Amino acid sequence: MKITAIEPIVVSIPYRHDGPLTGFGGTVWSKLNYLLVKVSTDDGLIGWGEAFGYNAIPATVAALDKIVSPLAIGRDANDIVQLMEDLKRPLHIFGRNGPVIYALSGLDIALWDLAGKRAGMPVCQLLGAGSRRSVTAYTSLMRLHEADIIATACERALERGFQRVKLHEVTIPAVAAARQALGDDVELMLDVNCAWPADEALRMAHRLEPYALKWLEEPVWPPEDVAGLARLQREANIPLAAGENVGNAWAFQPLAESGALDYFQPSITKVGGITEFRAVAELARRHGRAVAPHSPYFGPGLLATLQMAAVYSHIGGIEIFGVQLEAGLFGDVGLPGPDGEVDIPQSPGLGCDPDPEIVARYRV
Structure with a gap:
């Protein structure tokens, strides 16, 4: 089955905890921000992944949209391990850590979600x-x-x-x-x-x-x-x-x-x-x-x-x-x-x- 679309979706959800507003990465978080990755295939299934995240979301979205998606759309979604290897090799020059890898992470998770759905069983x-x-x-x-x-x-x-x-x-x-x-x-x-x-x-x-x-x-x-x-x-x-x-x-x-x-x-x-x-x-x-x-x-x-x-x-x-x-x-x-x-x-x-x-x- 071929990948037909990869869509980044950012959600920002208010939260509370047992203390005053705080955060990480040099900022205070009034909401928690998550980057969902929605992957569609030509058999009509949708898989969901998540890419890091929080303060890095704008950079990860850009990496997903501009760098990862053009290489992944149209590829076979079934052989996940080989596909990820094929994507990591040309993209390694942009870093083996950081937004490109975060984007690949979200795609990979969504592909395994799709594989489990196609097989009718949980990923485990x-x-x-x-x-x-x-x-x-x-x-x-x-x-x-x-x-x-x-x-x-x-x-x-x-x-x-x-x-x-x-x-x-x-x-x-x-x-x-x-x-x-x-x-x-x-x-x-x-x-x-x-x-x-x-x-x-x-x-x-x-x-x-x-x-x-x-x-x-x-x-x-x-x-x-x-x-x-x-x-x-x-x-x-x-x-x-x-x-x-x-x-x-x-x-x-x-x-x-x-x-x-x-x-x-x-x-x-x-x-x-x-x-x-x-x-x-x-x-x-x-x-x-x-x-x-x-x-x-x-x-x-x-x-x-x-x-x-x-x-x-x-x-x-x-x-x-x-x-x-x-x-x-x-x-x-x-x-x-x-x-x-x-x-x-x-x-x-x-x-x-x-x-x-x-x-x-x-x-x-």
């Missing part, structure tokens, strides 16, 4: 797995800064049924407030978004050891400092996680070979979609490492990540963004229940299409 079963019907979620809080606000947010996370909480803070008092609010039995993770040069990261890691973190995420700046991460792994008694800023499976190789990471964190909307995510997951398995996907999404990127959780048993949990949208693209599908578990959709493809009324209401 199409890939030969799928016995796992749910996965434990952890709530991933936005950066809140103030100790009292962090404590309140952690208490509310417990009330919502979460037994795993991730912070995006960079100070010891913030982590201390969270641990005190959560108690000793709740898993606590810390993502500092590449905050420190390696020497400072090591000093901070030692100071964080008393708080029993499940992992310290992206501690080192720049994120490409594999030697710095490996040194941290050797000298600090704290598990390390990273990978959301790694643009493809080959770029994970040095991290795997160095032994720097306990948790690989590919982001399905950034790394090349389901096809490339699978390669990263297999690499992690060969090196005896867990996978903790980066997935602060509420669109097809989240559903695709859930399908991967059904395929790969070394995915121990799923990241759920710690916000509440004014309206969800899939209703309750993909959201955790009161026990902190997320059901993995079992309908064909990714398991659910975006609600057209919600898309129309919030479309930019």
Whole structure:
């Protein structure tokens, strides 16, 4: 079946969370912006993908419209792995990370959605797995800064049924407030978004050891400092996680070979979609490492990540963004229940299409 159209659709949805307005990438987010990728084929089917995202959306839309789509439209949608390889080779001169790869990620996810729909089964079963019907979620809080606000947010996370909480803070008092609010039995993770040069990261890691973190995420700046991460792994008694800023499976190789990471964190909307995510997951398995996907999404990127959780048993949990949208693209599908578990959709493809009324209401 041939690809007949590729359409980027931007939705901007108001949200609330347990703190004042905040954000990432140097801006404050009053709404959450998502880039959906709608792919049509000549058999009348539609597949949905998601491309990263947030502040990068204008660049990703341009890459999808002007660079990726002209090469992909008219191509056979059935052999996804070969098609993605054929697209990556001529496009590598524009970067193996960033908007072009984000655009390819959205296309790839949509093509797997189409493949599952055409076969009449969820993607996980199409890939030969799928016995796992749910996965434990952890709530991933936005950066809140103030100790009292962090404590309140952690208490509310417990009330919502979460037994795993991730912070995006960079100070010891913030982590201390969270641990005190959560108690000793709740898993606590810390993502500092590449905050420190390696020497400072090591000093901070030692100071964080008393708080029993499940992992310290992206501690080192720049994120490409594999030697710095490996040194941290050797000298600090704290598990390390990273990978959301790694643009493809080959770029994970040095991290795997160095032994720097306990948790690989590919982001399905950034790394090349389901096809490339699978390669990263297999690499992690060969090196005896867990996978903790980066997935602060509420669109097809989240559903695709859930399908991967059904395929790969070394995915121990799923990241759920710690916000509440004014309206969800899939209703309750993909959201955790009161026990902190997320059901993995079992309908064909990714398991659910975006609600057209919600898309129309919030479309930019």
